[in-house]
Amino acid sequence: MADKTNLARQFIKAIPHAKELGMILEEIGDGTAVISMPYDAKLIGDPQSGVIAGGAVSALMDTCCGAAVMCHPDAPGGTATIDLRIDYMRVATPGQTITTRATCHHITRSVAFVRAVAMDEDTDRPVATASGAFTVEAGF
Template structure:
């Protein structure tokens, strides 16, 4: 199912989203994040393994911070896929449970779902995994939805634009 209409080409839409995703969100580009799938209120994003992101040089395991950035970005992206408009959002809080270390040298994926969009607040959940069905971390996040009249452009699939609460 495409939320962009029955004729929309998903690959072309993903390419467009990813262009915005990177140009508007330098940290996403720096980490090499790519949206690989979407649905209404849902997004899947890949974090490619990189030795730059290692937290323990003895084991090669990724630092939790890289997983945090992935989960934050994916939850924010799911909210945008629910909003379907570039309304600025700001992360209120993000809770992450680390279930097990990521296996070195393998990419990490996160799938997030925005399961409730209220007038002011959006609620999202995400799971990070390397193999489907074998989660390495879970996240729960809430976002403030900007009030009407704000014109600041928020990135599609962005990180949750921390500075839009002013």
Template sequence: MSDDRTKIARNFIDNLPHCRALGIVLDTIGEGEAELFMPYSTELIGDPETGVIHGGAVSALMDTCAGAAVMSHPNAGIATATLDLRIDYMRSARPGATVTAHGICFHMTRSVAFVRVSATDGTSDVPVAAATGAFTVERKR
């Protein structure tokens, strides 16, 4: 992926208000793949008794990761948006652990991109969640 495209994607994610609020950071990106992480924060707790991060925060991380994977695809358009995102939660992220999402844009048509994302916390072979999605591919007119 070109350095310019990497800079544009990184700048875009760094400036999304929800990414800043959730502490989401772009780690790597290129050729239809992206990896983002979200450090544990007490402000993201969904269950005060256990300290488990709210599923909505994990969902936002996965959705953003999927969009970044689409943006970095060699046949990407000028913009993208989520059409559909199905997330299967397999377990809670361990309290205190950073959650990492890895997304792959595995197929792209003229107007739709298809993505798979997994979220892990580094504490188990079982992912925290897995997702599949479809995203728009906006092209110049």
């Protein structure tokens, strides 16, 4: 598992867009990944309130779900998103880091099913949830 965890860490570091958004891999292993994204003015979607764009939260969710698939014990290699649905429950508080936890709750030879939740510093009230299906690839 340690090799795979390392591999996943390396892989996320190698994703230009994840780096661009300042994503940090906090935890990974056994089909679960936690990734955080610090607040940044360039990610603002609503200039009047300073709230982060939904699209930036989508990018964070997508990356985190992909990482959860790759670190699942039954996943042989890489993955790509088939579909991803995101429910936006509330706006993230401006200035706060957004943290996403994704779980790959079921995997077959072809498809991985993932759920994720995004939170800001108020961890009792999720900002968004996601559910998606991902491909299961033989290699990277």
